[in-house]
Amino acid sequence: xxxxxxxxxxxxxxxxxxxxxxxxxxxxxxxxxxxxxxxxxxxxxxxxxxxxxxxxxxxxxxxxxxxxxxxxxxxxxxxxxxxxxxxxxxxxxxxxxxxxxxxxxxxxxxxxxxxxxxxxxxxxxxxxxxxxxxxxxxxxxxxxxxxxxxxxxxxxxxxxxxxxxxxxxxxxxxxxxxxxxxxxxxxxxxxxxxxxxxxxxxxxxxxxxxxxxxxxxxxxxxxxxxxxxxxxxxxxxxxxxxxxxxxxxxxxxxxxxxxxxxxxxxxxxxxxxxxxxxxxxxxxxxxxxxxxxxxxxxxxxxxxxxxxxxxxxxxxxxxxxxxxxxxxxxxxxxxxxxxxxxxxxxxxxxxxxxxxxxxxxxxxxxxxxxxxxxxxxxxxxxxxxxxxxxxxxxxxxxxxxxxxxxxxxxxxxxxxxxxxxxxxxxxxxxxxxxxxxxxxxxxxxxxxxxx
Numbered sequence: 409x410x411x412x413x414x415x416x417x418x419x420x421x422x423x424x425x426x427x428x429x430x431x432x433x434x435x436x437x438x439x440x441x442x443x444x445x446x447x448x449x450x451x452x453x454x455x456x457x458x459x460x461x462x463x464x465x466x467x468x469x470x471x472x473x474x475x476x477x478x479x480x481x482x483x484x485x486x487x488x489x490x491x492x493x494x495x496x497x498x499x500x501x502x503x504x505x506x507x508x509x510x511x512x513x514x515x516x517x518x519x520x521x522x523x524x525x526x527x528x529x530x531x532x533x534x535x536x537x538x539x540x541x542x543x544x545x546x547x548x549x550x551x552x553x554x555x556x557x558x559x560x561x562x563x564x565x566x567x568x569x570x571x572x573x574x575x576x577x578x579x580x581x582x583x584x585x586x587x588x589x590x591x592x593x594x595x596x597x598x599x600x601x602x603x604x605x606x607x608x609x610x611x612x613x614x615x616x617x618x619x620x621x622x623x624x625x626x627x628x629x630x631x632x633x634x635x636x637x638x639x640x641x642x643x644x645x646x647x648x649x650x651x652x653x654x655x656x657x658x659x660x661x662x663x664x665x666x667x668x669x670x671x672x673x674x675x676x677x678x679x680x681x682x683x684x685x686x687x688x689x690x691x692x693x694x695x696x697x698x699x700x701x702x703x704x705x706x707x708x709x710x711x712x713x714x715x716x717x718x719x720x721x722x723x724x725x726x727x728x729x730x731x732x733x734x735x736x737x738x739x740x741x742x743x744x745x746x747x748x749x750x751x752x753x754x755x756x757x758x759x760x761x762x763x764x765x766x767x768x769x770x771x772x773x774x775x776x777x778x779x780x781x782x783x784x785x786x787x788x789x790x791x792x793x794x795x796x797x798x799x800x801x802x803x804x805x806x807x808x809x810x811x812x813x814x815x816x817x818x819x820x821x822x823x824x825x826x827x828x829x830x831x832x833x834x835x836x837x838x839x840x841x842x843x844x845x846x847x848x849x850x851x852x853x854x855x856x857x858x859x
Contacts, residue, residue: 468503531569558658628729640696746844
């Protein structure tokens with residue numbers, strides 16, 4: 409597990425289900441209903457990585473099935489968008505991590521299901537489903553706003569029903585806002601982290617780049633990918649706008665409210681936070697794809713040849729650069745992964761050795777020694793340092809101690825291979841992984857060299 413996952417896991421392990429409904433610790437943010445379900449699963453199957461990641465994985469499978477069921481009654485070439493959604497390594501990554509973004513995709517598809525099935529559902533069922541999804545996904549508020557416009561334009565629900573649903577959803581969002589969002593508003597850390605990812609009406613180059621970065625994360629940032637994605641979308645918006653007035657109206661509200669929230673610095677355009685919009689864009693893409701597919705039938709009568717042609721033109725480019733088969737083999741979360749280093753360090757640990765942990769190594773150490781103590785047992789003295797980059801805090805501590813004391817310094821999310829060799833040239837032993845490393849030696853050997 410990598411850094412963010414470990415911090416979420418620590419919240420699950422340390423808090424009750426009720427405690428998880430409020431703002432989380434360790435600078436984490438998670439939809440309350442999602443993390444409570446994860447907590448219930450952990451109470452049954454334990455807090456191991458497989459158990460904690462089960463819900464996002466399940467959401468990924470259900471998303472594909474539900475997306476197919478939502479679209480099959482309205483479109484013929486559903487296989488195309490299912491393939492794009494299933495093969496994106498960016499989507500697949502968050503279906504195998506302890507993060508909320510797989511749930512965001514499922515909730516987005518759930519709102520599409522409500523849109524298309526609204527005429528057959530009572531307002532009470534829609535209201536209840538919406539409340540659950542608002543507690544399941546942070547960006548569900550944008551989708552709920554689009555729902556109101558969709559029903560208004562399509563007439564799928566009466567105005568009185570729309571009003572009742574809107575009031576119910578507004579009350580639910582107020583609860584989510586009070587529990588999870590309000591405590592972190594104005595956080596300097598969040599503002600600093602997302603500062604370069606807010607939409608700007610002034611700097612259009614930046615804004616366009618932010619939008620393109622999302623599609624690049626999903627399918628690859630190549631010109632051929634953008635052509636394959638945007639031509640069907642533009643065709644749909646230009647040619648089929650009247651036929652899908654309600655759908656495009658709802659999507660316009662979702663996108664507009666998202667842009668406004670980002671411009672006001674309430675929502676970031678970091679690609680993973682935009683994953684909930686992917687099913688919406690894929691529906692628009694599918695409308696244009698089908699239109700072009702039908703027009704070409706005048707010239708190419710054989711349906712198999714048409715499928716091959718359109719696969720080559722509009723689908724294959726989107727599968728070349730960010731697909732599950734080739735890119736998911738890379739070391740996911742490598743910049744902060746530290747479990748391999750930790751286990752190797754413990755194998756070499758002597759009873760009198762001290763363990764010195766850097767800031768970003770603490771979550772891994774705490775998770776594997778406290779949340780799943782059967783995996784690691786450490787009785788050695790442990791010291792924590794929140795500013796490991798300069799090693800100054802360690803040097804100050806070392807002056808108070810026996811210079812011959814043997815220590816392990818465990819550092820994660822810091823330094824590249826060359827820098828770590830320079831920082832600790834007299835280390836007796838170095839254990840290194842892609843996102844962390846541990847060095848062993850005496851205080852004088854490890855820290856005197858840094859004075």
